[in-house]
Amino acid sequence: MIKYKEKEFKTAINKLKFPDSWFWARYTINPYSGCEHACIYCDARSQRYYLEDFENEVLIKTAIDRKLELRIKHARKLLPDVVGAGGVNDAYQPCEKKVENTRNVLRVLAKYKYPVNIATKSDLITKDINLFKEIAQQTWCTIGFSITTIDEDLAKFLEPFSSTPSKRLEALKTIKNQAPNVQVGTYFMPIIPFLEDNDENLKEVIKKSKNAGADFILFSPGLTMRDLQAEYFIKKLKDSKYKNIVHPLLDLYKGQIYPPADYAQKMYPILLSYCDKYKISIRVKRWIPSDYRKWNYKISELLLNKEYIDAIKTGKSNKTMMWAGLNLNNLEESILDVYKRGELLKLKNFNEKIVEFVKPFIEKSKNLKRKTGLDDFL
Ligand code: SF4
Numbered sequence: 001m002i003k004y005k006e007k008e009f010k011t012a013i014n015k016l017k018f019p020d021s022w023f024w025a026r027y028t029i030n031p032y033s034g035c036e037h038a039c040i041y042c043d044a045r046s047q048r049y050y051l052e053d054f055e056n057e058v059l060i061k062t063a064i065d066r067k068l069e070l071r072i073k074h075a076r077k078l079l080p081d082v083v084g085a086g087g088v089n090d091a092y093q094p095c096e097k098k099v100e101n102t103r104n105v106l107r108v109l110a111k112y113k114y115p116v117n118i119a120t121k122s123d124l125i126t127k128d129i130n131l132f133k134e135i136a137q138q139t140w141c142t143i144g145f146s147i148t149t150i151d152e153d154l155a156k157f158l159e160p161f162s163s164t165p166s167k168r169l170e171a172l173k174t175i176k177n178q179a180p181n182v183q184v185g186t187y188f189m190p191i192i193p194f195l196e197d198n199d200e201n202l203k204e205v206i207k208k209s210k211n212a213g214a215d216f217i218l219f220s221p222g223l224t225m226r227d228l229q230a231e232y233f234i235k236k237l238k239d240s241k242y243k244n245i246v247h248p249l250l251d252l253y254k255g256q257i258y259p260p261a262d263y264a265q266k267m268y269p270i271l272l273s274y275c276d277k278y279k280i281s282i283r284v285k286r287w288i289p290s291d292y293r294k295w296n297y298k299i300s301e302l303l304l305n306k307e308y309i310d311a312i313k314t315g316k317s318n319k320t321m322m323w324a325g326l327n328l329n330n331l332e333e334s335i336l337d338v339y340k341r342g343e344l345l346k347l348k349n350f351n352e353k354i355v356e357f358v359k360p361f362i363e364k365s366k367n368l369k370r371k372t373g374l375d376d377f378l
Contacts, residue, residue: 002036004095007059009033012067012105013083018326021304022218023117023142024286025084026329029068031101033059035089037121039159040236041190044088046226054088058095065104072112080139082115082287092122094161106131115140115287119187121162123171129178136181140287144218145172146187149196150204157240158192169212176213183285185209185216188271190223193252193259194245197221197267203274210278217280221267222259261315268312283308292334295365299335299358300328306357324349336365 012029019026035044038055045054072078085091091102106128109116116135118125125143135141145168149155155165163171176184186209191197206217225233237246252259275282286301288294303325311317327348328335338344339362344355 001056003057005057005059006062007033008063009061009067011071012061012064013071015078019082019329021301021308021325022284023084023119023144024082024284024301025117026081027083027114028087029064029083029085029105030087030089031061031064031085031091031105032089032093032095033061036093036095037090037159037162039121039162041158041192041223041229041233042088043224043226043229045232046224046229058089058093060095060099061101064101065108068105069108069111072108072114079291079293080112080114080289082117082140083109084117084119090120090122090162091118092120092124094122094124096122097124097127103128103131106135110135110138113138117142117144117284119144119146121146121159121168123163123167126171126174129175132175132182133179136179136183140183141179141181142183142185142284143172143175144185144187144216144284145169146189147205147209148188148191149201150208151201154195154242157236157242158195169208172209172214173212183215185214185218185281185284187218189218189220191219191221191267192223193221193263194248195242199270202267202270206271206274206278206280210280214280216284217275217282218284219271219282221264221271224257225253226257265312265315272312293329295335295362296328296331299361300325302358302361303328303354320349320351321354324351324354336362 014028016026016028034054034057035042036055036058042055085102085105096102106116110131116132120143132141132143147165147168149158150165152164152166155162162168172184172186175182186205188205188209191202209217234246234250237243237249252263272282283305286297288297303321307318307321307325324347331338331347335344335347338347339359344350344358345352
């Protein structure tokens with residue numbers, strides 16, 4: 001039996017130091033704490049989240065929409081940017097049907113023109129299509145369905161209280177058809193070793209997502225195996241018809257949180273070849289503001305995407321490029337002005353190679369002729 005409790009939280013929205021290059025979120029909002037979906041691999045069970053009994057007790061954050069509106073109205077430094085919902089809770093878990101915390105939060109975000117990115121495992125999300133359409137029209141809206149298998153039996157075991165994969169795909173299709181301006185896709189993560197990493201599953205998840213209308217697939221081979229979360233997952237496996245994977249799984253991880261790097265590296269070419277075959281992007285197209293951040297965000301997207309794609313293709317990550325891309329999001333003037341002063345090398349983590357790479361893109365900008373300063377770019 002799930003217990004629901006109302007609780008007032010101090011903050012409605014959290015600002016991240018840097019956006020991430022997967023979901024591009026700069027802020028996070030969790031309308032609930034705890035998750036009824038109770039996926040057996042969920043990382044929320046690990047000690048780092050301090051969430052006791054997270055699947056049996058859901059905290060409903062009271063007045064979250066009013067708190068959010070107050071914060072937006074009174075914060076001088078809160079610039080509109082992508083708000084992510086659906087971290088270690090699902091914004092569309094069953095109680096949303098009655099409580100509507102997520103819907104109320106979306107209304108506020110739409111009113112103040114904040115872009116939104118939501119990850120879910122529920123087809124309940126289709127109830128808010130009109131709001132997504134409105135947000136996408138004003139700024140940007142991205143919806144990603146977490147789908148890791150098309151085997152309904154396996155999904156029932158792994159994610160007992162979520163919508164089935166076919167219902168999630170149906171919801172994706174509905175959103176794409178009714179709100180084509182919303183970017184939709186599949187979060188193919190975690191891909192669980194020995195259960196979901198077979199060729200047929202990789203191909204089918206990608207193919208079915210594409211057929212449903214997905215614009216992107218984000219994939220991540222392997223799952224984390226962290227303290228209490230790993231214990232719970234292994235216990236569930238041992239009591240199931242999938243118990244034969246316990247030993248191979250433990251052998252693969254050897255007590256570590258992540259599978260060895262060569263595990264993911266062997267899977268990337270297969271995943272890339274299917275994404276290529278079905279012509280589906282492996283990155284989410286970023287929201288670009290129209291103020292002084294415009295070219296900072298464009299160049300940051302370019303650097304972060306290049307770093308990611310090079311890393312999965314070669315196995316070598318370029319941390320300098322990654323930090324150059326991340327730091328650019330916090331620059332308090334336009335990179336175009338820095339370029340005009342001939343000072344690109346002064347930007348954090350920029351080196352000769354990075355400057356050579358970004359220069360042709362900056363030079364293409366029609367905004368180069370504009371006056372220096374924080375004026376509008378439109
Ligand atoms: S839907 Fe997400 S947050 Fe909820 S239990 Fe599953 S993995 Fe955890």
